[in-house]
Amino acid sequence: MMELLLESQEVIGEGQSLRCRYLIMVGEKRIGDFSCEAYGVKIVNEATGESAEFPDLTVSAARIDELMDLLVRNGVTPAGLADVIADWL
Numbered sequence: 001m002m003e004l005l006l007e008s009q010e011v012i013g014e015g016q017s018l019r020c021r022y023l024i025m026v027g028e029k030r031i032g033d034f035s036c037e038a039y040g041v042k043i044v045n046e047a048t049g050e051s052a053e054f055p056d057l058t059v060s061a062a063r064i065d066e067l068m069d070l071l072v073r074n075g076v077t078p079a080g081l082a083d084v085i086a087d088w089l
Contacts (some may be wrong), residue, residue, distance in 0.1 A: 001027040001055060003042060006068050011075035021048040022072050024064060025055050039064035041071065041085075043078045052078035054085050 003023045011020050021044045023025075029038035040055035041064070058064055067088055076084050 007072050009044070009072065009075070011077055013077075014077065018021075018048075018077065019048065020044065020075075020077055021046060022068060024068060027055055029056055029059060037061075041067060041078060041081070043050055043071065045078055050078045052081040054065050054081070057085070057089075 003025055006022045006024055008012050008019060009022045011018055023042040023044070025040035025042055027040070028035050031063045036059050038056040039061065040053065041082050042051060042053035043049040057067070070088070071081070071084065074084075
């Protein structure tokens, strides 16, 4: 699995600020007799190393771009990623 750094930004909320890295995960997924690229997301808290990841969410580059835009724009942290993914799916 390859990880591509999309952005690193300061996230401010609930009386604290932290710096998060937003990464796109690129892997391979078998669908029947075919293989294709599959995309996922990972968020890392740079200060603590806490991370959350969801590989193989979609095979659509456009959909993963939309999700990453949502995550970065809203300053989602590793702790909130599972809830956002559940709503997004």
